[in-house]
Amino acid sequence: MLRGYRRNASAAIGALFLFLLVFPLAIALGFIFANSFLEIAPPYNGHLLRSVLLGIYFLWVMGPILGYAFNDAYDITKLFVYPLSLRQIFAGAILGSLLDLPVLFLLPSLIAVFVGFTTGGATFLLHLIAISLYLLHTLSLSQAFLLASAGILRSRRFRDLATVLIPVIWIAWYFFTQALSGRTGSIDWRIFLESRAWDILNYLPPGLTARAVYAAWQGEWGAAIGYLMALAAFTLATVYLVAWALQKVYAGDVLRQPARAAAPVSAAPSAPSDIDTSPLFRRLSSVVRAVMDKEIKYFFRDPYFRIMLMNLVYILCVTGFALLRMGKDPISPYIGPVVAWAATGIVLLTEMQLVCNIFGTEGGAAALLFLFPCSRREILLGKNLAIFFALSVINLVYVLVTSALCHALPWYGLLFFWMEMAILVCISLGNIASIYFPYRMVMRGWRIRQQSATRGCGYSLIYLAIMAVGFLLMIPVLAALVLPAFWIDPNWLLLTIPLSIAYAGGLYLLSLARAEPLLMEREVDIIAKVGQED
């Protein structure tokens, strides 16, 4: 663990930062739990214990699936050349995870259990065994999910599917939590705590752990030992079963799913693309059309763009949900248009990521791109046009949904126009930013990792500054549209709209003129930065 930090100063700083921020929170949480366990009267202290252990359990098991960040440590296929059994590798993975920072952050909450329910040496011993079994079971299942996912993710087809599936799960989870929180006030929690469903839920390992601890605290040793034995059996069975499942995954037979490399996927046979046949694009040079065609194919096929699209869908769902709830407020018809305008800023932030690093997704192919003897202006124009049209489609949908939910449909045209000009401004800035500050985007599992993260937090600050400059550059367009619309006189829009187009268009032409020689000068540096993975 420490060797990784010795080689990577920024990772060490990040870990220290995390430790300083999160550890106090973890300790505070531990104190709160310990205090609650001591102060709350039975049986509710027992229910709280069950809830805490269940919450940790689900977080630990589901977390890796939802926030999975693949790294080399999870590629256990590299260990197969050694004379180690899969069970030995798995055991090593579990023991290794004990040293992970998130597990260390868990300790205060687990210590709170001892503080709240230990009455003597005997109870301490039983609680220690129970918590140890609970931890072993939870980490085993968590590691099993991670390693099985890594095994499944060896297949490109599943990696690509996961880029869509995981965000869908997140969206569904978001809706579930929103719906639940909306009804929290109306649920009678006492009835739920005494319900059969809650009782059954607590026969899972966290519940068995809580039952064992609580029974020992109450002096019911027979029940405590019984629950402990059940927990031990459950844990051993889990460890055995997941080891068997992993064996299947890495032997090429995934439970219920094929783990072998999927059959090669064929794209549709090449036909003249719409870009070549459309009269809209025929005036463009062959190189520009070729670049546009390539970019658009990548928008549909590259997992990175799928993830970005799903991020935008997620933002749309969250915004939509928030606007729906706001819609019930009596003040909403008055602030609806303002909210609709503000909502455009949210999606613009995400879209800026796409336009400010246009060479980041080229990866190793950047060397290939810059081997072509075409003018760099044409490469930039092709990339810009492709992203502009793609984002226009997204903006069309986004603005329609948000303006409808804000009861601001009459503003739809102006909102869409604003987003188009804003994107044009972003693309202008993005051309220069992409040349000076490129960074490689890599896929790890089903998450995107920005390679600049390994080069220190300097890049993050630079990109924050770029976004700030972007928003500053958008202000003239925003003012040109908002001031006449809201305050002065909407008739002024007849003048300010053409002025906005002139401003955004002029900015774009200026950036293109500046970016072309810059790109010639710096393409070797771009290849060095985006061409090699860390």
Added chain:
Amino acid sequence: MDVEESRNGSEARTEAINYSIVATGLSKRFGAQTAVENLSLQVREGEFFGFLGPNGAGKSTTIKMMCGLLRPDAGTIRVAGYDVAAHPLEVKRQIGVLPEETNLYERLTGEEFLLFSGRMYGLSLDEARARAADLLELMELVESKDKLIVDYSMGMKKKVALASALLHRPKVMFLDEPFNGIDPISVRAIRNVMRHLTERGTTIFISSHVMEVIERLCSRVAIIHQGRLVGEGTLAELRTMAQTASDSSLEDIFLKMVDARVDADALSWL
């Protein structure tokens, strides 16, 4: 300009035209490490030139500098008569490159990739389509042309990358370890293409560890070791330089010139 200068200038231009590649005093450092140091070599038009060296000797670095993918810290390079630093686009119009790492647009099919490359080299769509079809047939990739490159084997990727480098009929080809990690059938296909190219007058600059191929195909060879050129010339000239037997193979010459010691007997436990 006086007559002497003019004559020297004409001779220099004439000399430059006869050489496809002229590298003078090339140097490249990565931090404290010197990858290439004061390297000078010349490759004649239509020549099949081999570039040998142990792993980490600086072969790929040299090739990247010649293609304009890496900026040298010192020295000049002229390819097909153009200075790489001053006229990079002109150089790129004349060259085709098969890099060691086949980083391609993997989310395109083989055919889409060739069409894209053809158009980026300035071919019309119809011309690119026709040449792509011919090259796919030559490389025996017709059955896989509609599959994404990400699903191609290493050999198939090399072949499609080579096809992409040939679309625009380059005058100079740079091939960096073209036979690495590929099957004998693919090796044969690539070798046939290279033979065909040299017959048509294309200059080929190849780096490889496959000594038999280099020995059989290359007219001249340069050997680089720890960033420095340790030998350059025909096989006979290299034998003289290395002071090896008159029938010594290129492998023997190479091992002698890089001072390689291979002594498995030292591992008593093996």
